[in-house]
Amino acid sequence: MTIARFGAAEARTGPLTMGQANMVRCVRTDPPEHMNYRVVRPLPPETTLAAVAEAAGLLMSRHESLRTLVRDDTQQVLDGGELAIQVRESATPEETAEELARELQEQRFALESELPFRVAAVTSGGVPRQVVLVTTHSVVDATGLAVLLTEWDALILGKPLPPVTAPQPVDVAATERSPASLRRADAALRYWEEQLRRIPRSTLTVSVDDTGHEWLLPRLRVRSVAAARAMRRITARTGVSASAAVLAALSTVTGLRAGAAIVPVLSISANRFRPDLREYVGPLAQDALVPVDIAADGFDDVLRGARAASLAAYQNSRFDADALIRIMEAVQRERGVFFARDLVFNDMSIPGQGGRVSRADAEVQSTWLPEATLPTRMSLWVNRLEGELDVTLWADPRILPRADAQSIGEGVARLLIDAGTRDVPLAELAVTPVPRGDGWVRSDDCWTELAEVRRLLPPGSEVVAVPDDVLGARLVAYTAAETTVSALHSACLAALPGRMSATAPQHYVVCATSPAPGERWQDQPRLAEGSGR
CATH class of the missing domain: 3.30.300.30 (ANL, C-terminal domain)
Structure with a gap:
């Protein structure tokens, strides 16, 4: 074991941000393997344990979220302390690092008493070869994690970093309590209530019972250079962005299978519209509820409707989660429904992203990936939009057997390709509907x-x-x-x-x-x- 030491000018205390409060509840109740991030990184040659400890300490000193305890509804930022770094010797450091990462990920963080950051090193012959970093959703969202990892890669090489200019979570919490921010949060709650009173409770509705379900889902990766080219033409013709076009295609194919006129999609909103929040290390991402109307003759109308619905949803995606739960419970009691988290859209693509593209001859290429855990019925993760459409479809096989999931995943890409040259009549789409009997x-x-x-x-x-x-x-x-x-x-x-x-x-x-x-x-x-x- 080795020790990382961190320090700052002062200890700080403040209320939780809306993003923190939302995630703290989930971290305390949901399975930790769903809520904790795990990252394994190879270490540069000749890295020492002292260098690992120094990099971890510097990272914690820079970002208050890594040294924050949560007690009741308050965040308490420590001004200094120590983090124990586990060290494990192994003749197979890569395999051991993955095993250790899973072990640390599966342990729930005690947010009120434990630093929300775990670091471990795997050595071979006494030399550090791999590092394991584990944190949780109450500390960072995916964008914040990317900031941390970029800084880690620099720190472990001994490179200096500029001072942090993004606000810290205590600062964001204070901003959220300004009159203007409170008005926006109240408007978001009104938007959600209006939508919850009219949308279907689920989309791909079949008879299943989730009791004891482990949410281990097959994943289908779909890639298409032709679809990326088509999306450029779609944007030129309709003004709809590539991201909104993929959302519209997903909603259309899924809605036709479900026999639904309105498809409610939970789209993960990064909520980093302000420039000063782009490098923020803390949880900002929350759900945006996008009701996509597919009761149209042609796909162009769905595209334009999805664009408008997305803009409205993203403008109303920062809210008090406790207040939203109370609204949701009231609407559920009134309507007699339980809202399912069954269709999620997560655009993780990076503008200007380069890299190699698929060289396959087929217009659309799909590959099954190993199963992974995700507590949702179906989710589409967008990995890349420029140069190549690259998405991953997660699908509960009870809802979508593999053949049907492949049809939907590839169908999204094929619809986009077709829409690159014309307004596609929805009646032409060959989508097999969910079988439903007389009952x-x-x-x-x-x-x-x-x-x-x-x-x-x-x-x-x-x-x-x-x-x-x-x-x-x-x-x-x-x-x-x-x-x-x-x-x-x-x-x-x-x-x-x-x-x-x-x-x-x-x-x-x-x-x-x-x-x-x-x-x-x-x-x-x-x-x-x-x-x-």
């Missing part, structure tokens, strides 16, 4: 399976879909159980998480008796009825 109805813009709704109710109960001009189908539940309407609705809501194809009924009827053979529930004596809301 499925569309209620409140959500595909719902009646058998799954019955599972929410007491044994022996029934649910009937009644045609409704506003809802499409109004779900009416009947039961003879000893209960109240309010208790019925609360029990249904409690059973919804993890059940994609169920929604709570809009109306409940408590009857005196169950119907005898040949009788109908509708004709039984009624003790109580209502919405339960």
